[in-house]
Amino acid sequence: MNYQLNWSILWSGQTGGWLLNGLLTTLEISSLAWLLALTLGNVAGALRTAPIPPFRWLASAYVEFFRNVPLLVWMFFWYFGMPPLLPQALQDWLLDHGAEFWAGVCALGVYHGARFSEVIRSGIQSIPKTQFEAAHSTGLTVWQTYRLIIVPIALRLIIPPATNETLNLIKNSSVALTIGVAELTFQTRQIETYTAKAFEALAAGTVVYLVLCLAISTLMAVVERRVAIPGMIAQGNASEF
């Protein structure tokens, strides 16, 4: 190849700072969106298995509507479509305080919330019916059964697919660059603009994403082992301890 690799562009000048800023923005937008997604997902996931039909319909409507429209469209919706519906004063304030960031959080959070809810629903539905019946027979209400028995077990069961969703959420946060959020992918493009070194910039971005996602999956694996209920999902690994 007659392309001359020049890795020093990654630490000379401002590029290192840009990458760091991009990483921080990616972490900020992803963690806020993750909290939102987990909250929405938990509620919708539990409601989808609730014995009260209107709750199930409502939750199904949310899930199907939000997960079946592309994330890019949601980004544009929250950024371009939402603000005009707000009062003028709030709109101006938002625009001066990073409207694109909050639009990105909403888009990612609500979209991934719909996907999380399916993960949680499958966790709940994998719990034997006898657990519900046992809880019921000890005198717990439906709300108590969910809060004290079902959801705590389900959350442990779904750690592997939830890790998957989390990693997806982090990588999907790069879509926010379409509405001008200066996250990691945005910054790698920025470096390319300033230095005209596309391969190095993309390689740096790739490595940062990879390290970040590997760290999270390792962490989640530890959590999975720590919170495992003996005799349930960690059965196969029990001999290791």
Added chain:
Amino acid sequence: MKRRFCFWLIVLLCISIADLSRAETTLEKIDKSGTLIIGTRTGSPPFAYVNKNNEWVGFSIDLVEKAILPVLNKKLNKQIKLEKKESAPQTRIPLLQSNAVDLIAETMTDTQSRRDNVDFSLTFFVTGAQFLVKKGGAIKGIQTIAGKRIAAQQGSTNAKIIRERVPSAKLLEFPDQPAAFQALAQGQVQAYTNDGIQLAGLKAKAPKPDDWAGVGEFFSYEPYGIAMRKNDSDFRQAVNVGLMDALASNLYFEIYDKWFGPKGEVPYPLLPETKRFLQMQVVPK
């Protein structure tokens, strides 16, 4: 053991194939394939865009087709076909370097840092950065943007200049022109900066062109050139001869008139000094 051997064999093959394709010059590549592959835009009227009839046309594309292609035909002594691929500010240099395209003909500004990675032809168009605002807006030029929300296209030289000259401006960078214009139309930003000619093109294509105004003096110098792979002077010579012939004859100005003349897509009169500058790039035969 056997599997590992196979793996390394495949790796080696890939490397050698990549190397082989590198060995030939662009002219040899075009001669062999009979096709000139150009990287160009789909949404930058009138330089390169898809028009109402769904045809991929524009000023830059016309220059390649009418000025450069004939030179290649003559040089290689055969009819060379033209193939267009989409390029964007982030992809155009990698597209060239990976041999996916042979030249970039769109709205690429010739800069010193880009010349470290690619070679440029003669300058074929001259413009400078301005602002597009809602008519009657407060922004009148780069002196009046402090603290304001300004949209720019990511990967453009304009964003870089604003960041350096007016750090207090809230710069929002969008990956493409439609998103940036949408943000302006909705009031997310108070002005959109890009090369003056691109803003003129955007304004002309807007649903209500009279609602918008291009304002401010040029705050940057943007000479557009055709980018090619570095160190391939025979091909660059062919491209430059094509442009010089077009500038020396009337061809360039006919094409200019077609796109920027009073009846063109985006009326943008050619300043006498710009015309003089373009013509002075032509060296004697």
